[in-house]
Amino acid sequence: MTADPTPWLDAWVPRSLLQLPAAKPVPSATAEGLTPVRLRWRDGRLLLPEPLPQQQAPPCRLVLPRLVDPHVHLDKAFTWSAHPNLSGTYSGALAANLEEHQQRTQTAVLERAERALQLGCSRGLRAVRSHIDSLGPGAEASWQALLELRDRWRDRLTLQLVALVPIDHWSTPDGATLARRVAAAGGLLGGVLVPPCRGATVRQSLRGMLRLAQQLGCGIDLHIDEADRAPAAGLRQLLHVLERERPPLPITCSHASSLGLLADRPLQRICRRMAASDLRVAALPLTNGWLLARRPGCTPVLRPLAPIHQLQRAGVCVAVGGDNVADPWFPAGGFDPIALMASSLPLAQLAPWQRLGLAPFTTAAAALMDLAWDGVIREGAPADLMLLEASNWSEALMSPPERQILIAGHWWRPPTR
């Protein structure tokens, strides 16, 4: 008799990310919502997960699907040391960013972004959406480098690219040419919409961008309301346009930070309008926490941040992203989704043992990026897993734990046992 060659592992899995056939009894879960299961896989796909019997010794590892970061900036990652922003202000970040962009080369972006993807993949990311500074001398070099990396990493990681320009650029002939190139490369149109958001002008720019995106079949991802004043000024303009004509394309609002400064009633109303307009939100607590609400000599106690819980309650798809890593906008970070989850405990009170606390890093992030797999562990799902040396959530989050990465049924970083 030959041994069963099917690889397997026993581990805790979040109950909210586990789907079993309806006929199966509902397995028990710990107070932290973890269920012990045996996972097996064949030909890159998971077989039916089997809950472990209670009399068996509990596993000492925790399994998650490989995770998703819906908002990063690979083109400028690791530029802090050469272009620091020691004041920590938004204007200081922009000035240092523009200075770096003047000197940007394809080789430099290739090296930096390769390092970023190595880190991200080894720390458990399976998909990343990166914005690219797409106007100015470093734009072409950045796109060439990131398109090359998208191909190089295709088997291990999905990379989506967004062209980041001032939104009025999309209404110019150069903008239309750029949009055609972005569309041909399968990218998205991006833009910046922060106060002042002058009514008619901004709405005209938004309409031009939406029209172009619809013609070309591109999604949209805006840096909107990354501000600590004029709450939701950009969102109000966007909703004004969309409530008259909503083209059928995915639209993501990244940041939406000043929205969190609204009082409860107007906030509820605008969250409902965002849900009705089918907007998605990428909340970015790290960069917002560092840059916004800065006043000399004062520790900010009121933090502009996308109101994640209120948006979820209204039915908006909300994901959390890492945004900047060691660049003028934020000096720390590391493309580590578990560290991001840990930071989101104090910054956003997102508890991963609650379904809606975990979704922004898993299922909602996958939905925001329109990925084929939602991140739920079920029979037939990709054998794309992260195995953490942790037997509960606290151990997983107290310090970055050791982890092994399974990609399409093969260990990329094999278990150390």
Ligand SMILES: [Zn+2]
């Ligand atoms: Zn960003």
